[in-house]
């Protein structure tokens with residue numbers, strides 16, 4: 001019976017190692033842009049898991065879903081750019097149709113800061129923050145940002161520390177763009193990408209080790225990255241075939257507007273087109289919005305939608321179902337231990353929970369569940385097996 005008691009205690013200890021989220025005074029949400037889980041991997045974080053990016057997995061859809069807790073169907077940002085009467089335009093912050101974490105923080109008399117390595121993203125995702133920092137606009141107490149990607153990456157991490165000392169924000173959202181830039185230019189399996197990933201990982205470890213006991217750190221991405229080497233020059237192909245159907249290039253998918261008779265058949269037979277998504281599937285993909293296209297094309301592995309002359313600049317791209325897997329790591333105040341599977345829309349509810357805020361808005365997502373870590377799961381099975389064996393042996397006595 002003594003042995004049985006020891007095993008029961010062991011079982012309880014293993015099971016109580018994971019559980020609910022607690023409280024943090026400050027949350028840092030680090031978004032490693034284009035940080036595919038095949039490229040970026042961290043060790044020693046009490047919570048690790050698997051994140052899922054919204055569709056289409058692009059920088060603006062990802063960041064705005066992380067910051068609003070709702071899907072593109074509800075925040076209205078369906079890609080990085082949109083169709084304005086057959087012209088490509090970049091989304092502006094006034095087009096975001098949902099409340100951001102920055103607005104929720106303000107209503108709760110708290111302070112949120114957006115630090116963005118990408119200038120355009122700063123204007124879109126940081127418009128409602130108390131302070132938005134980018135290489136274009138930064139406080140006087142920061143040194144001038146270097147021009148090169150490595151230098152800029154170090155500068156962004158320095159900015160977190162410096163701004164924290166002077167501004168004491170309750171929430172940081174930080175965009176780190178180096179893996180996206182290097183991934184697009186050299187591809188996600190390149191040495192260049194590997195080297196950039198090691199730099200980002202080292203800087204994340206340093207940040208983690210410098211955190212005070214009241215801060216929680218969440219690391220994730222806006223989208224993954226796939227290797228590409230071939231293009232579907234959809235615009236030129238449609239024109240050559242005499243169609244006026246207008247395509248918006250969204251990386252590895254294309255949004256088609258004003259689709260004419262016969263054009264659907266034509267695009268479905270193009271080399272490099274994997275799948276056509278019809279509007280009846282939009283609710284499942286959470287892109288059922290009034291501005292949604294007539295059809296969505298998804299590229300085969302290795303392909304992207306881009307004019308032929310631009311292909312030379314891309315060895316990596318995202319935007320299809322293949323780049324929805326994103327890394328997820330958490331540590332610090334209010335973070336227990338275990339495995340978490342969640343969507344990007346679950347992150348805002350989690351930040352609200354950790355900071356104890358009154359959201360005043362309905363999220364599509366919800367606070368994710370912390371499960372036992374997979375390896376730990378096997379441990380529990382072994383312990384449970386031994387316990388059952390001992391109970392059985394005792395019963396036979």
Ligand SMILES: [Zn+2]
Nearest residue numbers: 033034059222
């Ligand atoms: Zn991105």
